[in-house]
Amino acid sequence: MASNKQMYDKGKVVAGLVIFVILITFPFWYNxxxxxxxxxxxxxxxxxxxxxxxxxxxxxxxxxxxxxxxWRESVVRNAERTYVNASGKEYSMSLSxxxxxxHSNKADFCDRCHNYVSVSPYCWDCxxxxxxxxxK
Amino acid sequence: xxxxxxxxxxxxxxxFLLAYAGVEGAGLHVLFGILIPYAAIAVFTVxxxxxxxxxxxxxxxxxxxxxxxxxxxLTWISPAAIDNPATNGxxxxxxxxxxxxxxxxxxxxxxxxxxxxxFSYIWEKWLWLGALAFHWAFLxxxxxxxxxxxEPVPFxxxxxxxxxxxxxxxxxxxxxQIGLPGIFLSGLVLLAAAVYLLLRRIIIPQVKYISxxxxxxxxxxxxxxxxxxIAMRYFxxxxxxxxxxxxxxxxxxxxSIPANVSGxxxxxxxxxxxxxxxxxxxxxxxxxxxFMSPTRNLAxxxxxxxxxxxxxxxxxxxTYEEYEEEFREKMIEAGLPVEKxx
Ligand code: HEM
Numbered sequence: 001m002a003s004n005k006q007m008y009d010k011g012k013v014v015a016g017l018v019i020f021v022i023l024i025t026f027p028f029w030y031n032x033x034x035x036x037x038x039x040x041x042x043x044x045x046x047x048x049x050x051x052x053x054x055x056x057x058x059x060x061x062x063x064x065x066x067x068x069x070x071w072r073e074s075v076v077r078n079a080e081r082t083y084v085n086a087s088g089k090e091y092s093m094s095l096s097x098x099x100x101x102x103h104s105n106k107a108d109f110c111d112r113c114h115n116y117v118s119v120s121p122y123c124w125d126c127x128x129x130x131x132x133x134x135x136k
Numbered sequence: 137x138x139x140x141x142x143x144x145x146x147x148x149x150x151x152f153l154l155a156y157a158g159v160e161g162a163g164l165h166v167l168f169g170i171l172i173p174y175a176a177i178a179v180f181t182v183x184x185x186x187x188x189x190x191x192x193x194x195x196x197x198x199x200x201x202x203x204x205x206x207x208x209x210l211t212w213i214s215p216a217a218i219d220n221p222a223t224n225g226x227x228x229x230x231x232x233x234x235x236x237x238x239x240x241x242x243x244x245x246x247x248x249x250x251x252x253x254x255f256s257y258i259w260e261k262w263l264w265l266g267a268l269a270f271h272w273a274f275l276x277x278x279x280x281x282x283x284x285x286x287e288p289v290p291f292x293x294x295x296x297x298x299x300x301x302x303x304x305x306x307x308x309x310x311x312x313q314i315g316l317p318g319i320f321l322s323g324l325v326l327l328a329a330a331v332y333l334l335l336r337r338i339i340i341p342q343v344k345y346i347s348x349x350x351x352x353x354x355x356x357x358x359x360x361x362x363x364x365x366i367a368m369r370y371f372x373x374x375x376x377x378x379x380x381x382x383x384x385x386x387x388x389x390x391x392s393i394p395a396n397v398s399g400x401x402x403x404x405x406x407x408x409x410x411x412x413x414x415x416x417x418x419x420x421x422x423x424x425x426x427f428m429s430p431t432r433n434l435a436x437x438x439x440x441x442x443x444x445x446x447x448x449x450x451x452x453x454x455t456y457e458e459y460e461e462e463f464r465e466k467m468i469e470a471g472l473p474v475e476k477x478x
Binding site for chain 2: 036
């Protein structure tokens with residue numbers, strides 16, 4: 001009896017399995033033939049001259065949103081506007097005036113990275129995103 | 137204490153240690169980051185298809201749909217078209233509602249003796265609610281994770297992200313800082329629901345009695361996945377851009393190991409790999425099984441259509457006509473009535 005194995009409702013089962021495999025392999029065919037390296041970030045002349053960010057590059061990469069959170073908290077709740085980093089350098093804790101002073105190329109820096117990982121910070125609802133250009 | 141859940145818990149702890157020590161101690165990044173994930177996705181896909189094909193080869197001898205309402209009958213009796221489906225269309229509708237809303241679980245009842253030993257039923261909706269929350273949250277988390285596996289990130293992934301992060305909780309203390317990056321509710325709901333489903337099996341005596349190690353293991357594993365994910369997002373702060381480069385490398389078949397990623401990421405990835413590889417051989421196959429259940433995928437139409445049992449063996453029969461043909465003369469001699477005279 002077991003010798004003549006057959007699939008019942010073959011059409012429907014095969015159609016279901018094809019849909020399953022297409023869904024499961026989505027990342028493979030969606031990105032077919034694309035290389036997707038991390039976006040190249042442009043540093044402004046000013047940033048290049050300064051050489052270092054507020055924290056080390058590794059810390060900034062993973063933790064800049066938490067740094068911004070700390071800055072926001074100290075300015076808005078504690079009226080504390082000066083930040084001293086690990087190497088003793090002082091910064092005025094401001095999103096638009098400090099971060100975007102060095103990184104005034106927001107579109108080629110913050111946004112590029114954020115688009116790559118699909119995050120859209122709501123900060124720009126209120127904060128001016130490019131003070132330099134706004135002044136012109 | 138119970139050997140079954142202790143066994144599963146210990147198994148998950150061992151898996152954790154394997155991945156953590158393997159990466160942080162022995163430097164087996166390529167094994168845990170590239171080889172095991174590829175093997176896991178292959179086992180998952182092939183195993184899943186194999187299980188379904190295997191099921192499709194099992195004949196279903198009878199129409200056995202579970203019916204929960206009036207069958208289609210005389211025109212003046214109104215039928216429950218979806219709960220007692222008479223057509224394939226109605227079966228499809230019932231199946232979709234079952235998969236999206238778990239209607240059969242909604243009917244879950246608890247039995248109970250009132251005073252004076254009166255038997256009664258109680259609505260028990262917690263299992264339904266917990267299961268629904270768990271599965272929808274899991275789906276949302278998986279869809280959101282596609283941001284790591286697609287470039288450009290598709291708009292529908294971003295919709296889910298936006299919907300999922302509508303609830304902004306931001307609080308700030310010296311030791312805990314929540315809010316940037318924003319809270320994704322589905323991750324937390326997934327963890328809470330999985331913990332509820334686990335506690336249910338540990339605390340309720342009847343449910344504990346019927347629970348096996350195979351019920352506890354996936355729950356512990358998924359709790360482990362959720363905990364490691366939540367730890368990465370809100371506390372450890374991984375290099376997300378590096379991780380996306382790594383995952384994109386995997387899906388474009390140019391794998392490379394990211395530089396500054398902690399052992400917890402590999403634990404997360406290893407747990408997911410184990411879940412995928414374990415999937416086809418476990419009860420988790422109910423994902424495919426729901427489509428193959430005869431109690432759900434058949435129309436209750438045996439009164440209007442003839443269904444021949446595919447198991448039927450060609451039995452040698454001797455019909456009455458043949459019998460009379462053989463013995464007609466003797467029957468007439470003995471005075472027995474015959475249908476056809478000589
Ligand atoms: C069964 C599949 C998976 C489940 C259920 C799962 C679950 C989770 C959960 C609950 C979180 C917490 C944050 C959130 O809610 O998004 C998370 C974060 C994370 N998961 Fe997964 N995960 C899965 C597969 C994967 C895979 C395959 C990878 C990568 C190879 C991965 C990488 C990550 C990373 C990098 C984070 C941190 C995200 C961030 O910081 O924004 N996960 N995961």
